[in-house]
Amino acid sequence: MKNAYDTLVERGFIEQTTHEEEIRELLEKESVTFYTGFDPTADSLHLGHFVQIMVMMHMQQAGHKPVALIGGGTAMVGDPSGKTEMRKMLTEEDIDKNAESLKNQISKYLDLDGEKGYAINNKEWLKGLNYIDFIRDIGKHFSVNRMLTAECFKSRMEKGLSFLEFNYMLMQSYDFLELHKRYNCKLELGGNDQWSNILSGADLVRRVESESAYGLTFKLLTTSEGKKMGKTESGAIWVDPNKTPPFEMYQYLRNIDDTNVENTLALLTFLPMDEVKRLGSLEGAEINKAKEILAFEFTKIVHGEEEAIKAQKAAKALFSDGADMSNIPSTDMDKSIFEKGIGLLDLMTDLGLTSSNGEARRLVKQGGVSVNDEKITDFKKEITSDDFEDGKLMIRKGKKKYHQVKI
Structure with missing residues (x-):
């Protein structure tokens, strides 16, 4: 050995x-x-x-x-x-x-x-x-x-x-x-x-x-800027699935900088080093394949293969029409709330996407919030039942965090 x-x-x-x-x-x-x-x-x-x-x-x-x-x-x-x-x-x-x-x-x-x-x-x-x-x-x-x-x-x-x-x-x-x-x-x-x-x-x-x-x-796990890896605008990437769902962990690693891929594969997976080096040497769009493997392998270690497969399917569903979106974090809400209308800032805070309406407002002003793939620029926007498609609404915060609302 x-x-x-x-x-x-x-x-x-x-x-x-x-x-x-x-x-x-x-x-x-x-x-x-x-x-x-x-x-x-x-x-x-x-x-x-x-x-x-x-x-x-x-x-x-x-x-x-x-x-x-x-x-x-x-x-x-x-x-x-x-x-x-x-x-x-x-x-x-x-x-x-x-x-x-x-x-x-x-x-x-x-x-x-x-x-x-x-x-x-x-x-x-x-x-x-x-x-x-x-x-x-x-x-x-x-x-x-x-x-x-x-x-x-x-x-x-x-x-x-x-x-x-x-x-x-x-x-x-x-x-x-x-x-x-x-x-x-x-x-x-x-x-x-x-x-x-x-x-x-x-x-x-x-x-x-x-x-x-x-x-x-x-080594401490750091980004290319030297900051500790594992921190997001909403806090740490936790091992507890109740704090950080497997999908969010998967997405975090799926979106790391290209320059961090080889090092993170070496530290956070059990893949053989010749495979780590091969994946780390990929360039352009190909490097995304390496990131998907990294995200899957690490999520599998932490949460098991079944949850890793679910997270992988959920991530692919975001880019595939008609795909299964059931594994993306979601919240069921009463339809009557949206018949009256609710402010986007209030909704994001209620869903736990932001810690306060002030944080939600800053994100909207910075162009960091999308509803059903449409970037929102008006922080006064009201979400109504008309915004839902087949009873579903997708909110994206930044590049990595998604949350689905169902009525």
């Missing part, structure tokens, strides 16, 4: 490593327990998280043991990494609900049966810590001067960094130490924004246990 490290390198995942040759050799000679952390700041994973899930799946397929560490304890403090201001504090009850939801989601993609892999909440050991003992036993291994050079702290110095957040690095490092003691965990994986925390955790294991520990980070 191919060394998992070589697979990750070939597919373009790896950004930084603590000890490249040692990690590769370790993954070659034994089944390694490794971990990745997920802070439950929301009740669903989003597209950006899925790079981490894909790495863990590649690693488990190669015979290594994943620990999906749910940060029920660390979420009560908040990770300052990549943030320009302090995170909003969640209640313990909300954190617990989110943690359970994330555990259930991650378990769909990884075997976390307690032998081949583990799902663990760091609240188990962090909630009951005695602060004085923790500072005496763990804090003594950390240099404040060194911590302040870490990017996650440096970027916050001008706007202010709370002492609460300053503890986060100690807590995440302690997670690695605890997992090493309990499961002989030797490797921490994370997004590139976690590099400082990962270095700190590996260093703590070496200091306390006098044993080797390693870390590596992988």
Whole structure:
């Protein structure tokens, strides 16, 4: 079987490593327990998280043991990494609900049966810590001067960094130490924004246990402009189908920039790399075929083949007269509403296409709204029953988001 490290390198995942040759050799000679952390700041994973899930799946397929560490304890403090201001504090009850939801989601993609892999909440050991003992036993291994050079702290110095957040690095490092003691965990994986925390955790294991520990980070999923991929004008692309229907996920990937196709195929599918390179090299109208394959393959991984086929059919239906449109997101509404007439802005907000009438108005003014394929320029437009064709009305927001109204 191919060394998992070589697979990750070939597919373009790896950004930084603590000890490249040692990690590769370790993954070659034994089944390694490794971990990745997920802070439950929301009740669903989003597209950006899925790079981490894909790495863990590649690693488990190669015979290594994943620990999906749910940060029920660390979420009560908040990770300052990549943030320009302090995170909003969640209640313990909300954190617990989110943690359970994330555990259930991650378990769909990884075997976390307690032998081949583990799902663990760091609240188990962090909630009951005695602060004085923790500072005496763990804090003594950390240099404040060194911590302040870490990017996650440096970027916050001008706007202010709370002492609460300053503890986060100690807590995440302690997670690695605890997992090493309990499961002989030797490797921490994370997004590139976690590099400082990962270095700190590996260093703590070496200091306390006098044993080797390693870390590596992988690329964040970004657009050609360098922005995090997975964000739209209406928010994140969520794994939860109730937050982002499979069709919307499919459409998002179907419409990514041409320059991102090869990289995204490598990171978010299991297609062989020779096929990834072939698809990524297509030009002109041909590249759309590659995007369709990307959208289908990823939607299949997240939601299953049946939902991927439905999303694919729904996408094709938008460009085919008389095709089945049943899988496009739709809402049944009372016909009497449209006999009286309802403002387009109100309708878009009621359907959840926009968060407010103000947002809907801006989109109309910018030419970003169409009704039945006709661009709307008048934000005062009223939608009546006369606008419906065979009891159906299609609203398009931007290039990618469609919603059908039925009466």
